[in-house]
Amino acid sequence: MPKVYNVTTLTKPKIDFLSIVLSTIAFGSIIYGLSTISEDSTLATIIIVVGIVALLLFIWRQLTSKHPMIDLQVFKYRNFTIGSVLIFIVFSLLLAIAILMPLYLKGSLLLSATNAGLAMLLGNILNAVFAPIVGKTFDRVGPKFYLRFGFLCLVISTSILFFVISATTPLWLVIVSCMIFYVGVSTTIIPAQTNALNDLPKKLYSHGSAVINTLQQIAGAAGTALAITLMTTRQHSYTVEHSTATPETLVAVGTQFAFGAIVIVAVIGLLLAFFVRRPENN
Numbered sequence: 001m002p003k004v005y006n007v008t009t010l011t012k013p014k015i016d017f018l019s020i021v022l023s024t025i026a027f028g029s030i031i032y033g034l035s036t037i038s039e040d041s042t043l044a045t046i047i048i049v050v051g052i053v054a055l056l057l058f059i060w061r062q063l064t065s066k067h068p069m070i071d072l073q074v075f076k077y078r079n080f081t082i083g084s085v086l087i088f089i090v091f092s093l094l095l096a097i098a099i100l101m102p103l104y105l106k107g108s109l110l111l112s113a114t115n116a117g118l119a120m121l122l123g124n125i126l127n128a129v130f131a132p133i134v135g136k137t138f139d140r141v142g143p144k145f146y147l148r149f150g151f152l153c154l155v156i157s158t159s160i161l162f163f164v165i166s167a168t169t170p171l172w173l174v175i176v177s178c179m180i181f182y183v184g185v186s187t188t189i190i191p192a193q194t195n196a197l198n199d200l201p202k203k204l205y206s207h208g209s210a211v212i213n214t215l216q217q218i219a220g221a222a223g224t225a226l227a228i229t230l231m232t233t234r235q236h237s238y239t240v241e242h243s244t245a246t247p248e249t250l251v252a253v254g255t256q257f258a259f260g261a262i263v264i265v266a267v268i269g270l271l272l273a274f275f276v277r278r279p280e281n282n
Contacts, residue, residue, distance in 0.1 A: 019061050019069040026055035027218055040183050070214070071207040074200055079279050080208060082272055083196025088145065088215045089269040090188050092223030093154060096262055097181060099224050100231065100255050105174070107251035119175050123182035130186035143195040143276050146187045151270035153184030158266050162259040167248040188269075192276075199279040230258040232251035 029051030037044035062068040065273060075081050105116035157180035164173055193212055201210045234257035235250045245253075 014067055015173065016061070016065060016067065016069045019058060019065070020059060022054050022058035023069070026051050026058050027221075029054060031218070031221045031225055034222060034229060037229055040080050050234040055070070055190055070210050071204060074204050074208045074211055078197045079199035079276065080196045082275055083192045084212060084215055086151075086188065086269055086272055087196070087212055088219040089265055089272075090154075090185060090192065090227075091216045091219035093158070093262060093266060093269075094185055094223070095220040096223040096227035097158075097178075100227050100258055101174075101178065103231075104251060104255040108165075108248045108255065109169070109171060109174075110248065111171075119171060120178060122175060123178040126179055127186045130175075130183055132188065133191050138191055138194060142278055143191045144273075144278075146191040147195075147273040147276050148174075148270070150184045150186075150188035150191070151266065151273045153180050153187070153271050154266040155263065157181035157184065158259060158263045162256060162263050165252055165256040165259060167178070167246070167252045169252075195276060195279065198247040226261065227258045229254060234258070 029047050031051075033044045033046075033048035033051060036047075059072065062070055062072045075084075101120060102113075102116050104109045105119055106113060111119065134220065138146065157177045160177045160180075161174070164177075197208050225248065231254035233254075235254040238245060238250060238253045242249075
């Protein structure tokens, strides 16, 4: 019967309560500030600044503590740093799409909740199909091809959506774009994470895994917050310019504006993918 073996040394580190408090304030404040900046920009800016200060103190604490909650020495390794950024980008895009597309499908194309879910289903099925294939062939193919191909899919799919989104966009075009997007997701997450962790020495495995898991949660929250903020901001400005705009048009315009930022982030990921290489210790 297959077993999972522990490959690390079991330790019992002390809980650093100051690090927990600082990280909670830092990440919570930044995410909350990003999500409310369209409602009260002054207060949101103050909250974001508080979060950044807390984040800097958290980093200082980790670098000076004898027993850091998260050992930031992992960022000394080139592939891990690039891989962490790529994972952050993918998860921010994934969660941004996951919240924008249902809103667009229901609010602009006027699909029911069931039909909107079915429209997103094909892309998720492709993700489920490709993920194990990528995992099994990763050692043979390597990270370069998968990451470059995956981010190219993300750029193509988000660019299509940015240029075609409107209140009258054909549903099939949205579905095809989402399918391309989720193929990109399935061919980037596993290679980025695996290649990043492969670059670390054994003693830093647990810290590297903790960093990546933390970044995934932050990326998801940040991607969602920014997507909704950009969407609502554009809706408000468009309402001022076109007071007779229909609700369907407002949703489409807001979604398209948010996709402009999403395309830029995807392009940054594609450029970074060209700097990825196999770890020398692999």
